Amino acid sequence: MVEVSRHLMKGRTAAQQRDAVISGFPQVPALFRKLFPYSKWGAEINAMITPAFFTWLVGPMERREVEVNGVTQKSAVHIERCRYLAESGCVGMCVNLCKSPTQKFFTEQLGMPLTMVPNFENYSCDMVFGQRPTPVEEDEAMQQGCLAACPAGITGTRQCHKLG
Secondary structure, three states: OHHHHHHHHOOOOHHHHHHHHHHHOOOOOHHHHHHOOOOHHHHHHHHHHHHHHHHHHHOOEEEEEEEEOOEEEEEEEEEOOOHHHHHHOOHHHHHHHHHHHHHHHHHHHOOOOEEEEEOOOOOOEEEEEOOOOOOHHHOHHHHOOOOOOOOOOOOOOOOOOOOO
16 A cells, blocks of 8 residues: 555645546435435444454554533544554655545535544554644644655655645
8 A cells, every 4th residue: 555655746736636536436426415414423433343343454553532512522543653654754654645635525525524643763653533723724734744664754844845
């Protein structure tokens, strides 16, 4: 998956990378959002089933309680050490090919707001179902510098060159 992702990044801007991933997701009919509108229950169900379907991709995870819009709910998933981020060692791959497209798909296509917060120091990640993501241009992850582990990284820069 990491090698496929590296090829997907070549010759594309950050926005083109995000769009390429989004184009691979299914188009969800608007009727789906009408039949299954956002609810606390839906957010908690998403958090409950995520470990069953995505552990193979990102590694061990656990469901946690979180406050969303002043309401305590069990709609967070903590990925202990994201396999994709750790193996790629790349901020750009994490943000452009995972975080941003996944947030956009869940929020816009499924009507389930999702915020993903990667920790670039220990490679963990928190997914919060029910919480609207920060706009890309305001997201703290977009200010992250290259990681020392990144094979194409330019260390010491303020922002990863693959994010711009």
